[in-house]
Structure formats: structure tokens, C-alpha cells
Amino acid sequence: MLACGVLLVGHAAAQDDALPGSIQAQATVPDIAVLRQLYAGPAATWPRPRLGPGARFTEFAPLPDMPAPGTRAAALAAIGQRLFDDPALSASGQIACASCHNRELGLGDGLRTAFGHDRQRGRRNSLPLYTMAWMRPLFWDGRAVTLEEQALHPMLDPREMASSIPQVEAALHRDAQYREAFAALNGPRPITAADAGAALAAFERTLRPPRSIWTRVMAQGGKGTALLDDAQLRGLHLFRTKAGCAACHNGPLLSDQRFHNLGLTFYGRRLQDTGRYEVTGDPEDVGRFRTPSLLGLPRTAPYSHLGLFRSLANVVAFYNGGGGVERAEPQAGIPVPRKDPLIGKLDLTKAEQADLVAFLETL
Template sequence: MVKVLRYLGLGAASLLFVGAVLVRGQETAAVDLRRLYAGKPSEWPRPALGEGAVFEELGPLPPRRKLEGKDAALAALGRKLFNDPVLSGSGQITCASCHNPELGFGDGLRTAFGHDRQRGRRNAQSLYTVAWMHEFFWDGRARSLEEQAAGPIGNPIEMAAKPVVVLRRLKRDSAYRQAFAEVFGSRRISSELIATAIAAFERSIRPPASRWDRMLAEGPAVFTDQELLGLHLFRTKAGCANCHSGPLLSDGRYHNLGLTYYGRELEDLGRYGVTHDPADVGRFRTPSLRAVRRTGPYMHNGVFPTLAGIVNFYNAGGVEERRTQSRTDPKAPPPRRDALLKPLELTPAERAALVAFLETL
């Protein structure tokens, strides 16, 4: 019974009550979970957190700001550029090639294809929550959305465009000349203004309304018993809330799960490539789980096609790297798996419940 009570993650005042309920059977326990999650998120059972975790209470996204006037025109210009192959060297690739709104603003591939069918080494991340983020790409190398928007255009593996060629194309287009003049007050077109417009469009993107949003607004009656159990596991026994919290369901920090392929052909040193800090070897930014059922495959290298696979991976406690020498950088020491990762001992029913909850997000 003590183990069960710890699993529930409840305050002392609730322990005897919940214990008495649990011994009456599983059906009554489900009813009790509905009572526990009936209030505001701040009143829910406390999360079970490991040492070093940074938690922000779960909650709804900020309300959408209505775009009007020049703000709306700027976002519209950004949308047009986002979907225009004129920004690519070949004239055949768009931003939407890797961030397709019909595929959760990703591309549904393990890793993305770019110029001349070159395959990148990382999964194309969804853009659903970029409006509220402060660092971008899996390794956080971009510090603004404008910097992120400009990055793929000149990348030789992605869109492979020369800025002078892109600008020449846009300046020859009377519709673009007029649109830039209306938005920026001048017919001047520059790489910086292109990035500004695309970033404005990306900030207008929001994830679709979900049953999770309804649950936050209307209470646990929206969820099935299995989904509600999954939420509880997310906050407690499964340890998901250690890294996935707040309205974005991400702590915005960098963690090593053991998927760097250190010392092997597919090695990716992650955040270390930006900071060159030995502690950052193998660390990648925690993605948002908003609309996660739409944004597979998963992880920085897209190695997991399903949410069930992800849950099984975490249930095993991640992967321990065994190689001792980097394949790509002799100065990069062996990565250390994040201390928050531990075997979870989730039952098959608990793993199924966790997947059911994730599919509501």
C-alpha cells in the first residue's frame, strides 16, 4: 500500500482517503482519480520529480492574438514566402517541404530530404509551438525565430540558395515588390526582411484544438478512465513531467537520452556542436508534446515511429553509451546519460494508458 500511495504522488492529507478507496477496487480508484483531477492543475496531485528537474505546472496555451493591419499583412507575406520554392536554389523546395501543415508542420520522415535529395541527419521538428520558444533547432543554435527562419535557406543540404539569387528573383516579381512595400514601407527587399516575414507567419501557427485543451477547460469528464490514468502516470510514476511541463509540455532544456550513436557512423553530438562544453555531448532540446500524435516519427533522429515505442524506450531507462571515442570530434568525451532517466517498471496496461493520454495532447 505504501508503494501505491507514493505512486499516486499525493499530499499527506489525501493518503488515508485514497488508500481506503484503492482497496475497494480498480473501478472506485478511477472514480477517485476523477475527484483528484477535478480542480485546477495547481490543485492536482503533485508531480514526482527527480533531482535537478525544472517543473512548471501544466496548463493551456496563451490565447491567440488577433492579427490586424500590418501585423496581418506581415504574416500573410511570410506565409507566401514559406510556401514559395523561389527561396530554394533549385526552385523546387519550400519551407513547407519539411514543415507541412498537413503533417503536423513536420514532414513525417525519419530525417528530412533537401537539395539534390540529400538526407539530413535530424528530424524536421514541428512548428506548432515556436511562437513561445526562445531557442530553436534540436541543438538550440538559433536564438531567435528570425535566425531559425533564415537558416535552412542557405544551408547546402536543405534549400541551398544563394542570397543574391533569391533577392534577384523576388525583386523581379511585381507582386512581391508591392507586398514588401505595403508591409515595410519600402520596396527594399533583403534577407533580413524575408526572415522577419517568415518568422511572423511562424508565430501565427498554433496547434489544433485538442481533447487535452477541453480537459483543462471542462474537467476530467472529457477523458476516459484510461486517459486519466495516463495523465496521472505522466505526472508521477512515468516521470514524464521531469522534462515535459508547462503549457508547451517542454522544459526547454537539453538532455542526453543515450541516442547520440557516439563513436558510430550516425554519431550526432547535439548541443556540444554549439557550445563545445563537454557536459553538452549528446544533449538535445526537449521537444513540445503539443499535438504529439501528429508529429511523428520521434527523437532528434526520428528513430521511433510510434508513441508506444517511445514509452517502451523510457520504460527501459534510455540507453547507456558504451563507446569511449568520438567518431567526429576527438575532443568530445563520452556522453553521460541524463540522471533523470531510470527504469520505470510500467506494466503493459500502464504503458497503454500513457500512450492514450499522449494521443489527447
């Protein structure tokens, strides 16, 4: 349905006013007793993050409550849940949304990139859907603004479900349960593909990230960091300071919901993917991809929009080395990609990398 994976963004350059008072970004992690003091209070009192050019930071927080669905929305979501698991909406009658978004696989599929119609391989890693109710825009390249719009894309994509509007509507009308359920909501009018999109969107709004150590910490406004062991707490501090991950992974979603080039465009090569540029045509967007949420992260391997990284240790090593390398020579009329200035070598030690992974595993 959606194609997305998980990336982390790091930045090596310090910001002079990054931390309040006398606490400044440090090249080494403070003694654990000092860290326990620094992170004992609510998140707003924690050491400020190490930011960089153009970063927009929102403090860590629990996800905002979503209002309970009304009677109509709940009924629509029930239809959407059935549609999510129903392969009848695909051209082959064999592929459903759940084919790439399996509840047992972190609402992803565990593959580098998904297989779709006629075993065609998709371009990008399947998105874990835990935070769909809050994320905007949608897809790696941001081509959909609403969940209703997003829901139709996979049905019509020739590599995914390879269906068409008439085929989708015909499948809905063939099924007596769909006819009755939609008639109860909309009256006797014909069911449209837009009705299916609305139902799927209503179901996706009910999805939530799994309960984790991090969600328990955030449920206490950040005051629950006693739940973190020493390695996890050191990793949290690195995430906010030396590793610079919080420059892009921040706020309740651990995502700034913006687009960044991490040096993985593969410009002029077999795996070339120009990302956001395909939507906007803006030369500045070549190779930029949306920052995904990190909630539920340990369940959603492999990582990156290409599914290149099998483990969180691989991801941390990638950023520690300064991300990918972009070619500087123009290729095939496409503007040269520019790696985000937030990406640079981090110089994390092996122990620091292990601590950062330990923290990421709490999310």
C-alpha cells in the same frame, strides 16, 4: 525549415515531497474512482509530479493568449505565408519550407529525416511548428534564439534549400507581388533576406496547435478531466507520477525548453549527433537536445531527433527500458556524453504502458 521531432522524458527515482498532503507517489495507479476525485479540480490541485535531479516543473496550463497582430504584422504574416510555400527561395527552385512542414502531416513531413537539396538526407527529424510562437531557443540544438534568425537557417543550409543571401534577395526582387507587398510596408528600399526572415517569423507566430481533448481540458484550467476516459486518466496520472514524464514535459507547452541527453548520441558510431555541444562547445552538452512540445503529438510521427520511433508505443517502450546507452570510451576528441540523471528504468507494466499511450493520444 526546422529539424525537430518529439521525445518524452521519464524518471524512475521518487522525490519525497513530490505530492501535497498525504498523497504520495505510488507504485500502482489508484482506483479510477479515486483518480476521478484527485483530478476533478484545477490543475494546481492535482497530485504533484514525480521529479528528479535538476528538474524544473511548471504546472500544466493552457497556452497563453497571443495578442492579435496589428495591421503591419498581419500584412507581414501574409507575405510570410506565401514565402513558406514558395520554392523560389531555394537553389533548385523546388524546395519550400512547406516541403518539410506539411499542413497535412502535422506541420512535419512524416519521414525519419527530411530530404533536401539534390535529395540529400537531413540529420534530424523535421519539427512540427505548432508552438513556434512560444518556443525558445529554436532547433533541436538551440542554435537560433529568435524566429527571424531561425527562418534564414534552412534557406542557407546546403542540405536543405542550399541557397545564399544574394540568391534569396534576387528571387524576391524578380517577383512583382513581393516587390509590391514589401514596398507597401518598407517603402522603395531593396528587399533583403532579413525582410524574408521577418515575414516568415510573422507567419509562424500565427500557427497554433490543433484542437484536441487535452486543449479542451486545459481550456477549463484542468477541470475538464471528465473528458478523459478511464485509460486516458490513468495515463495522465502515470505521466505525472510513476513514469515521471512531467519532469521535463510540463507547463503550457508540455516542455521545459531545456536540453537533455536521452542516450541517443550514437557516440563514435555512424549516426553520431552531439546536439547542443555543436553550438556551445561545453562538454556537459554532448548529446543534449531540446525538449520539444508535445502539443499535437499524435499527428507528428515519427519521433525523436533521429525519427527512430514510428509510434507512441515505441517511444514509451524506449523510456520504460531506461533510454539509450552511451559509450564510455572517448572518441575522436569529443568529450564522453553523459546520460541525463532523469532517465532511468520505469518498470511500467504492459497495461500501464497502454494507458500512458492512451493519454499521449489526447494531446
